[in-house]
Amino acid sequence: MDQEFQQQFAKMEMDGSVHDRSVDDLRTELDVQLANLDMISSTNPGVVEQYERRKTEIEALTKTLEDREKNTRKVEREIKNARDRWQPALEQLVASIGKKFSAAFDRIGCAGEIRISPHDDYDKWAIDILVKFRDNEKLQLLTGQRQSGGERSLTTILYLMSLTEEARTPFSLVDEINQGMDQRAERAVHNSLVEVTCKPDSAQYFLITPKLLPDLDYHERMKVLCVNNGEWLPETPGLGNMNSMIENFVQLNRDRSSRAG
Numbered sequence: 001m002d003q004e005f006q007q008q009f010a011k012m013e014m015d016g017s018v019h020d021r022s023v024d025d026l027r028t029e030l031d032v033q034l035a036n037l038d039m040i041s042s043t044n045p046g047v048v049e050q051y052e053r054r055k056t057e058i059e060a061l062t063k064t065l066e067d068r069e070k071n072t073r074k075v076e077r078e079i080k081n082a083r084d085r086w087q088p089a090l091e092q093l094v095a096s097i098g099k100k101f102s103a104a105f106d107r108i109g110c111a112g113e114i115r116i117s118p119h120d121d122y123d124k125w126a127i128d129i130l131v132k133f134r135d136n137e138k139l140q141l142l143t144g145q146r147q148s149g150g151e152r153s154l155t156t157i158l159y160l161m162s163l164t165e166e167a168r169t170p171f172s173l174v175d176e177i178n179q180g181m182d183q184r185a186e187r188a189v190h191n192s193l194v195e196v197t198c199k200p201d202s203a204q205y206f207l208i209t210p211k212l213l214p215d216l217d218y219h220e221r222m223k224v225l226c227v228n229n230g231e232w233l234p235e236t237p238g239l240g241n242m243n244s245m246i247e248n249f250v251q252l253n254r255d256r257s258s259r260a261g
Contacts, residue, residue, distance in 0.1 A: 100162040108188040131155050150180030157189050161196045171204035191217040
């Protein structure tokens with residue numbers, strides 16, 4: 001410390017600043033410095049130890065943070081590489097389904113569209129179905145509240161039919177999907193269903209319904225099963241046989257045609 005004061009005093013002599021201060025000023029400055037020295041010497045010795053410990057902890061946490069940031073960047077690269085592989089295929093698949101879906105809606109005089117709804121959280125990715133049933137409307141997201149029950153049923157069956165050519169399932173089954181539809185929509189849906197599901201490479205499709213409209217389109221690959229059940233079924237064997245009733249109906253029509261001719 002004496003050497004430090006000597007160097008400082010020598011500097012003051014060289015630049016002449018020592019002559020600008022009185023003896024009292026110098027003594028006051030000396031007292032201040034001595035007081036500061038006393039404060040340093042009386043400091044808790046544990047402070048230095050605490051400082052060194054905190055410094056070590058900060059260095060360790062900094063390294064941990066750098067490692068985690070490095071791992072985060074690595075995972076982000078892997079996610080991007082994976083997404084670059086499957087997202088184009090997904091977009092192509094959805095576009096193919098959407099083309100069939102829109103065409104099906106066009107055939108019944110309405111409009112429909114499907115879109116991918118991406119999200120930062122991959123668990124929240126979704127397919128949005130947008131529909132329009134009236135000319136004065138815009139495409140609206142299909143929800144459980146916005147459209148009527150018949151409109152939702154119509155959208156569901158058209159969407160399922162759009163999936164039929166893309167899906168690899170042995171069969172599909174829908175139950176009473178035509179309930180709540182008006183006759184125009186029901187007829188259009190049935191005829192579209194026959195066209196799509198009766199192709200040679202199509203899987204089986206089961207439609208369960210309590211009613212069907214007259215004069216619908218049918219195909220030779222279709223099979224119609226009529227289930228008769230209830231407490232009013234006839235007890236006489238053979239009475240009410242559906243095949244016999246159809247044969248009798250066809251024969252009756254032939255007889256009428258013969259007599260008319």
